[in-house]
Amino acid sequence: MEVTSPLRQAVLARLEQARNLPSIPQAITDVALATQPEFDAVINAVMDAAPKSEHRDLYGKADGDWLPRWSVLLGGSGLGDATRLVAQGVTVPAEEVADSFVASCTAPAPAVEDWLLLTGDLPEGTRIPLGRYTLQTFTADELRQLGPMPALYDLQPGGLDLRLLAGAPFVHAPDPDRASDRSGAPWFDFTGPRPEAWHWRALLPLILWSPELLHVDAVFDVDRGREFGLHQNRVPTTFQIYEDHDGRHEEVEVREIGCFHITRVELPRLQAFCTAVAAKIDAVMDGTTSGRRLPRRRALRLERAARHLLQAYQRTYSDDGVWEQEVDELHLDYVIALEALMTSPNDKHEGISERVRSRAAALFLTSSLRQQVETVVQEAYSARSKYDGTRRSPCSRAALAAHLGRLSPGTRRCRSCGGAREVGRWCSRGSGCRVAARPGGRLGNRSGGQAG
Secondary structure (H helix, E strand, O other), X not given: OHHHHHHHHHHHHHHHHHXXXXXXXXXXXXXXXXXXOOHHHHHHHHHHXXXXXXXXXXXXXXXXXEEEOHHHHHHHOOXXXXXXXXXXXXXXXXXXXXXXXXXXXXXXXXXXXXXEEEOOEOOXXXXXXXXXXXXXXXXXXXXXXXOOOHXXXXXXXXOOOHHHHOOOEEEEEEOOOOOOOOOOOOOOOOOOOOHHHHHHHHHHHHHHHOOOOOOEEEEEEEEXXXXXXXXXXXXOEEEEEXXXXXXXXXXXXXXXXXXXXXXXXXXXXXXXXXXXXXHHHHHHHHHHHOOOHHHHHHHHHHHHHHHHHHHXXXXXXXXXXXXXXXXXXXXXXXXXXXXXXXXXXXXXXXXXXXXXXXHHHOOOOOHHHHHHHHHXXXXXXXHHHOOOOOOOOOOOOHHHHHHHOOOOOOEEEEOOOOOEEEOOOXXXXXXXXXXXXOOOOOOOOOOOOOOO
């Protein structure tokens, strides 16, 4: 560590000098800090401790010379934020800041990881392998270590409150197609409006485990020690009211967890289930590299079904509601997924709906259930046939609410009866709807909080 010692000393000296800086924001922006002569000592120390030959992404050309970029040293590392806090009179743990800055400059580049924030409530310490993915919960301190300057998280107003995420379920995996890069070069994201569909191999076992909805709230990147890419407005929150010892009520902001709950007793069974389903998925998807036609087609059909199932799943909310603009797409996704699973490559197009209906019904044991399944599949095909990609025609359940007139943008259809309701309110069909009549009188929220 001797090679990093001068760099650490330069950072500590810079933080000490920051006490004499003006506290007005315009005078201590990253641009302003980079032009100050005192910053040259930090640049020189970085060049000695992290040469361009070993840390290419730290450097950029300036006046024909390769120099460490100030945008990385101040903005990317968090040193600029630490300097501003010191200038404004905040007590900053300088030793921890210096250690974090040295690690940011000299440590090997981490692997870029894809992360998904899920709704739900899982026990502390959960860690379940899902193929190449991992389902895991973290403490606030563990999440803090993922960013570039852990010591500053609780000192900066307006930032992401990591305490909201303590115990939240995350799914994460290395991204083999990307390398950590601080050069500022743009990364073009082609995942589309439903990025969760790209991670279906991790999500499919989880949505098969329980009928309770497990939504993806955010998809983001993590470079451990460099960037924790979750923005605060991607974390859905609500307010709970607690009563203190004196009988006074206090509002506390908490993360919305939905209806997906796993107890510690259920955790081993969930892990065994996910392991078994992930193994079956891997076995089918191995067919993509097979020299035979049938295994390749099976793999493509599974992926197609899973992607459309996830798209439909994400359109549905914990109160069993669907946005009016997405009702037709919901049915279309379900029908595509059903056909991918229930048809054979040798099937002719004529009569496909009848074959899908009979094959789906054959999976159930009693005649009454088989009749119900045939009816549901037929209704889905009827709804699909009315969708032409340009006009939003009423579908089977939504048509029941036609007498309610045109829906406003802030309304959803109730999937149970087709009735319309405003976001956060009861179904308009009242007690006649089985969803509106749930215990507590609220839509789809077992804890008694208002849905929507």
